[in-house]
Amino acid sequence: MSEALEFRRELISIIPNLRAFAASLSGSFDRADDLVQETLVKAWDKQHTFQPGTNLKAWLFTILRNEFYTQMRKKGREVQDVDGIHAMQLAGHPEQHGHLDLQDFRKALDQLPDDQREALILIGASGFSYEEAAEICNCAVGTIKSRVSRARTRIADLLALEGDGEYGPDAISSQIIGVAPAA
Amino acid sequence: MDDREHEDATLQMSHSEASTKSGTELGPNSAIGKRLKAYYDDVASEPVPDRFLSLLDALDAAERASKADRE
Numbered sequence: 001m002s003e004a005l006e007f008r009r010e011l012i013s014i015i016p017n018l019r020a021f022a023a024s025l026s027g028s029f030d031r032a033d034d035l036v037q038e039t040l041v042k043a044w045d046k047q048h049t050f051q052p053g054t055n056l057k058a059w060l061f062t063i064l065r066n067e068f069y070t071q072m073r074k075k076g077r078e079v080q081d082v083d084g085i086h087a088m089q090l091a092g093h094p095e096q097h098g099h100l101d102l103q104d105f106r107k108a109l110d111q112l113p114d115d116q117r118e119a120l121i122l123i124g125a126s127g128f129s130y131e132e133a134a135e136i137c138n139c140a141v142g143t144i145k146s147r148v149s150r151a152r153t154r155i156a157d158l159l160a161l162e163g164d165g166e167y168g169p170d171a172i173s174s175q176i177i178g179v180a181p182a183a
Numbered sequence: 184m185d186d187r188e189h190e191d192a193t194l195q196m197s198h199s200e201a202s203t204k205s206g207t208e209l210g211p212n213s214a215i216g217k218r219l220k221a222y223y224d225d226v227a228s229e230p231v232p233d234r235f236l237s238l239l240d241a242l243d244a245a246e247r248a249s250k251a252d253r254e
Contacts, residue, residue, distance in 0.1 A: 125223035
């Protein structure tokens, strides 16, 4: 019983991270919370398969990620909108009040292929090691490293971060418009 | 890992120097890293919505009920 309580406590402590990861994957806060809900139900059902003492956060991220790609396959590629609907939905999020910086960053993030975006998030924001991220994404460590590196380069280009530090919205939108869709 | 980051930063700097501007203190790793964290924490810092707590309660209750049935 106390083991179940402990599991529950740990699940709850990881929910904020799951939401942030889900939002970055799906580009929509509603979908993000649906994904988190699915993940919690699945995790609860499969909790006997979780090895206590191993990385619960990585385990949950793996479930969430699999759920996301399963849903994407079912629904077709509707989530992959290169036209920035993605970004617009997020810009409408009340918490993202006028954080121009964040919105610009979100737009740049949207320009990345899915695999690069998720690698960048897992390593740069969720705090996973390259090894853990490779396990979550079911790929080689070297693959994660090269995705992160390509993602960094691309984001730096989009935000003109190697420039003189000025990156107003105009500079960014003109950059985005000037860049042909990569994929 | 630190060494790798330094290598990346060096590569980036020489790349950007080649394309007009100097690298500046906005090393792409730190600049992007900062924004990445801010973007992520914008969501991750929100309190856990009640819907998830209720969901876990419901899952727990369902499990107990089915256990009680079996016994």
